[in-house]
Amino acid sequence: MSADAPRRRTRRRRIILLAAGAAAASLSLSACGDGASGGSAQTRFVQGKDGVDTVKKADRQPAPDLSGETTTGKKLDVADYKGKVVILNVWGSWCGPCIAEAPNFAKVAKETSGKGVQFIGINTRDSEKSQATSFEEEHKVPYPSLFDPTGRLMLRFPKGSLNPQSIPSTIAIDRHGKIAARSIGPLTEDELRSMVKPLIAEK
Structure with missing residues (x-):
């Protein structure tokens, strides 16, 4: 055995532990929750009565890099949809509330597809x-x-922004690629429309 072997093992163990820590952090989103949210001077968002938190246009932060492979193996980059309103829905096939809201998202996505809105x-x-x-x-x-099995994309949202905090969560990105609204938990058709409509009207 070479003198460097114990050192290499220690280094490998450290790398494995760091990777495990990152994976644990990425799974810290509460599953199928109705996570609490609220506004503050630091976050600069307003908690809506309909469960949709919003940010004034001047206070919005840019959306992070959200790119990768889709569930069907195609490449997708959210930044390619700049100029459209993008509605991001965080979901899992195992999540009861995600199953409940799926028909609402399918319906509103079809309704708004001709109005400059892209659901992802x-x-x-x-x-x-x-x-x-x-x-x-x-x-x-x-x-x-x-396709984001470990939740790494959710960790890219900037601190103090309207970031996803549970599954399901829904994030609205305006035509300029900035985070404009968020809802935590499942949405009805009407709640989803109340999130999308003001952003369609924006210039």
Whole structure:
């Protein structure tokens, strides 16, 4: 055995521990929750009575890099949709509230597709793409979803922004690529429309 072998083992162990810590952090979103939220001077968002938190146009932060492979194996970059309102829905096939809201998202996505709105899912905590695609087929989801089994995309949202905090969460990005609104927990059709309509009206 070489003199460097114990050192290499220690280094390898450290790398494994760091990777495990990152994975644990990425799974810190509460599953299928109705996480509490509220406004403050630091976060600069306003908690709406309809459960949709919003940010004034001047206070919005840019959305992070949200790119990768979809559940069907295609490349997708949210930044490519700049100029459109983007509605991001964080979901998992195992999540009861996600199943409940799926028809609402499918309906409103179809209603608004001709109005400059693009719906995109972020599928998380499903270990196999087949779990996600089965869900999409069953619930007739008409838009693509990024495949994010470890939740790494959610960790990219800046501190103090309207970041996803539970599954499901929904984030609205304005036409300029900035985070404009968020809802934590499942949405009805009307709640979803109340999130989308003001952003469609913005210039």
